[in-house]
Amino acid sequence: MRRFSFITIALWLISATLPAQTNPMSVSAPEINDFAATLTFLSSDWMEGREPGSRGGYMSADFIAGIMQLNGLSPYGDIDTLKSGQNSNAEAKTIFQQSYFQHFELKLYYVEKIGPWSLILGRPGSVIVSNVTGIIRGQDSTKSIVVGAHYDHLGIRNGLIYNGADDNASGVSGMLALAKQWCEHGEKPACNIIFAAWNCEERGMHGSRYFVRHTDANPGRVLAYINMDMISRSAPEDTSRRQLSIGTMPQSEGLRQIAIEANLGLSQPFILDLWDVTGHSGSDYASFTAENIPVMTFFSGYQVDYHTPEDDAEKADLKKMEDILKLVNRCILEILEEL
Numbered sequence: 001m002r003r004f005s006f007i008t009i010a011l012w013l014i015s016a017t018l019p020a021q022t023n024p025m026s027v028s029a030p031e032i033n034d035f036a037a038t039l040t041f042l043s044s045d046w047m048e049g050r051e052p053g054s055r056g057g058y059m060s061a062d063f064i065a066g067i068m069q070l071n072g073l074s075p076y077g078d079i080d081t082l083k084s085g086q087n088s089n090a091e092a093k094t095i096f097q098q099s100y101f102q103h104f105e106l107k108l109y110y111v112e113k114i115g116p117w118s119l120i121l122g123r124p125g126s127v128i129v130s131n132v133t134g135i136i137r138g139q140d141s142t143k144s145i146v147v148g149a150h151y152d153h154l155g156i157r158n159g160l161i162y163n164g165a166d167d168n169a170s171g172v173s174g175m176l177a178l179a180k181q182w183c184e185h186g187e188k189p190a191c192n193i194i195f196a197a198w199n200c201e202e203r204g205m206h207g208s209r210y211f212v213r214h215t216d217a218n219p220g221r222v223l224a225y226i227n228m229d230m231i232s233r234s235a236p237e238d239t240s241r242r243q244l245s246i247g248t249m250p251q252s253e254g255l256r257q258i259a260i261e262a263n264l265g266l267s268q269p270f271i272l273d274l275w276d277v278t279g280h281s282g283s284d285y286a287s288f289t290a291e292n293i294p295v296m297t298f299f300s301g302y303q304v305d306y307h308t309p310e311d312d313a314e315k316a317d318l319k320k321m322e323d324i325l326k327l328v329n330r331c332i333l334e335i336l337e338e339l
């Protein structure tokens with residue numbers, strides 16, 4: 001024991017005399033154990049398909065905020081006002097506290113175009129729903145990278161629960177696992193990293209659009225948006241189960257190069273399908289491209305259970321997802337290094 005203490009002190013003295021670390025940041029990527037349970041819980045029947053405004057939708061938001069808090073992310077949602085003062089003598093004091101929830105109003109009816117007809121579907125009225133957002137503040141706190149994934153899904157239809165394991169409990173559990181690694185690392189990144197779980201993507205990307213408009217997200221403040229929507233399965237024609245689709249804007253050649261190089265660094269690189277997001281609006285990245293914010297969007301392929309009640313957690317390809325998160329993590333590190 002005494003010998004161990006001596007060595008510890010000696011090492012400490014040596015390290016204390018070394019110059020300050022100038023090496024690039026190194027944050028290890030999450031492993032299967034860091035996301036599998038979250039993926040399974042979010043897509044369990046308990047969450048009732050995570051429809052916005054439903055019990056399962058609110059439970060999912062609370063669960064995601066709880067994990068963000070446990071992992072040590074700072075809240076980045078609305079500023080709530082709390083009144084303090086327990087007895088009649090104490091002067092009530094208003095306390096302002098930032099929460100993990102960014103609330104917005106969702107109209108319960110929506111218009112769907114079927115051929116030449118416009119159908120008004122859903123119910124009358126509206127509900128208050130929320131995005132769930134946390135932040136790691138960086139050395140330059142005026143700039144951010146946003147890492148996001150939508151947590152809503154289709155709810156219960158005709159008595160069947162649409163669990164949405166791949167779409168998109170996979171992306172949310174991946175985002176939360178990345179956040180945990182970056183929080184545990186402890187070192188301040190060059191700029192802020194905002195981790196976000198969006199609501200209402202399936203209804204037309206309302207959550208991410210609300211965030212972009214209400215946090216004044218523009219290319220000067222948000223350097224890049226990284227989207228994960230469906231990252232745990234493969235398309236039926238992809239027999240190798242190693243295809244990965246990454247979308248970037250045509251003007252973001254640098255981001256595309258980062259993706260290509262990060263992929264080559266994997267022990268078993270993916271077969272990449274690199275595509276331009278221009279003119280597409282398939283997921284939350286479109287809320288950011290609308291403001292000219294550079295994006296990278298990750299997608300593992302249209303699987304046979306897409307938007308059916310069969311999209312369940314036991315079908316997730318956890319190894320593929322682990323490798324995708326390695327790639328996403330490497331991309332975040334590279335983007336920060338280029339700042």
Ligand SMILES: [Zn+2]
Binds near residue numbers: 167
């Ligand atoms: Zn989706």
